Amino acid sequence: MGANEAADSALATAWSRELGLHVPIVNAPMGGAAGGRLATAVTNAGGFGMIGMGSAGSVQALERELTELKTDRFGIGLVDWVRRRETGLLETAINAKPALISVSFADNFDWVESVRDAGILTATQVYDVPSAHRAQDAGVDVLVARGSEGGGHGADRVALMPLLDAVLEIATVPVLAAGGIGSGRSLAAVLAAGASGAWVGTALAAATESLLPEFARLAMLAADSASTTSTTAFDAALDLPWPVEYPARVLRNDFTEQPLPTEVLRAAIAADDPRFAPVDAGQGVGLVTHIESAATVIDRMCTSAAHLLTRNRPD
Numbered sequence: 001m002g003a004n005e006a007a008d009s010a011l012a013t014a015w016s017r018e019l020g021l022h023v024p025i026v027n028a029p030m031g032g033a034a035g036g037r038l039a040t041a042v043t044n045a046g047g048f049g050m051i052g053m054g055s056a057g058s059v060q061a062l063e064r065e066l067t068e069l070k071t072d073r074f075g076i077g078l079v080d081w082v083r084r085r086e087t088g089l090l091e092t093a094i095n096a097k098p099a100l101i102s103v104s105f106a107d108n109f110d111w112v113e114s115v116r117d118a119g120i121l122t123a124t125q126v127y128d129v130p131s132a133h134r135a136q137d138a139g140v141d142v143l144v145a146r147g148s149e150g151g152g153h154g155a156d157r158v159a160l161m162p163l164l165d166a167v168l169e170i171a172t173v174p175v176l177a178a179g180g181i182g183s184g185r186s187l188a189a190v191l192a193a194g195a196s197g198a199w200v201g202t203a204l205a206a207a208t209e210s211l212l213p214e215f216a217r218l219a220m221l222a223a224d225s226a227s228t229t230s231t232t233a234f235d236a237a238l239d240l241p242w243p244v245e246y247p248a249r250v251l252r253n254d255f256t257e258q259p260l261p262t263e264v265l266r267a268a269i270a271a272d273d274p275r276f277a278p279v280d281a282g283q284g285v286g287l288v289t290h291i292e293s294a295a296t297v298i299d300r301m302c303t304s305a306a307h308l309l310t311r312n313r314p315d
């Protein structure tokens with residue numbers, strides 16, 4: 001069990017109860033970070049663990065991470081263009097019987113029906129009211145309102161608070177909040193606003209159970225909230241077919257300041273060279289000050305959020 005019982009009940013939402021969660025925290029499906037180990041740790045801490053298949057996602061990579069999974073309560077997150085490139089990836093995800101599958105980064109919802117038909121909840125990240133309407137109209141069960149401060153790929157359009165406000169206004173399905181949530185304060189804020197839970201990336205990306213390479217963890221520890229930038233430069237140099245409306249929020253480094261030839265970038269990535277290699281991180285990276293277990297991060301966030309949400313209540 002993760003956070004203590006008092007914190008659990010202070011934070012519970014209708015959605016978290018329905019999923020049998022003790023705390024309304026979902027780890028974002030982060031390619032290269034959220035494998036079976038992190039998903040297991042998050043679920044064991046009372047939240048909802050997800051495996052992420054990013055740009056390098058494949059059937060083989062998903063199968064490998066599924067063998068690391070030691071829980072029945074989990075989700076899988078895919079990137080739309082990777083799902084379309086990798087034959088069998090969506091089917092492999094469905095056959096693993098997760099409770100939820102997310103597919104993000106396209107206004108293409110042809111995957112929703114087969115996932116729902118398998119009795120699996122569907123989710124996608126949205127960035128404004130029109131994209132929230134489109135997802136909802138396509139039958140997506142859970143909207144993830146992802147603010148522009150978030151790490152990794154996503155539209156660099158609206159910050160989380162105004163986005164969450166606007167999406168909650170029109171949503172008829174549960175809404176999870178994403179972008180910069182890494183403390184009790186930010187967790188309390190989105191729950192008080194009406195979010196059904198928090199979809200947390202950066203704050204869990206450097207957790208001990210993450211797949212993140214050592215150089216990236218160290219770069220995250222050294223960064224503060226002003227250290228990130230939103231860019232398409234890495235995707236262009238690596239010739240990855242990311243739609244340009246979804247740049248990636250990364251740590252600023254020599255490459256983001258002055259892009260270099262593709263061969264130099266590839267060599268830097270192979271050598272884990274932080275001067276040039278990409279490290280996905282959101283503006284909440286300043287809250288990442290230690291390498292800790294996912295349970296420690298979640299317990300701290302939940303204990304503090306419960307305190308903040310209950311301190312002004314009369315006895």
Ligand SMILES: Cc1cc2nc3c(=O)[nH]c(=O)nc-3n(C[C@H](O)[C@H](O)[C@H](O)COP(=O)(O)O)c2cc1C
Binds near residue numbers: 028125154178200
């Ligand atoms: C290291 C990292 C990798 C990510 N990879 C993916 C991914 O593969 N698929 C996806 O849907 N989102 C991915 N994201 C974005 C998250 O789903 C989410 O939008 C973001 O982490 C939320 O903001 P935060 O990082 O401030 O918590 C990634 C984010 C990070 C930090």
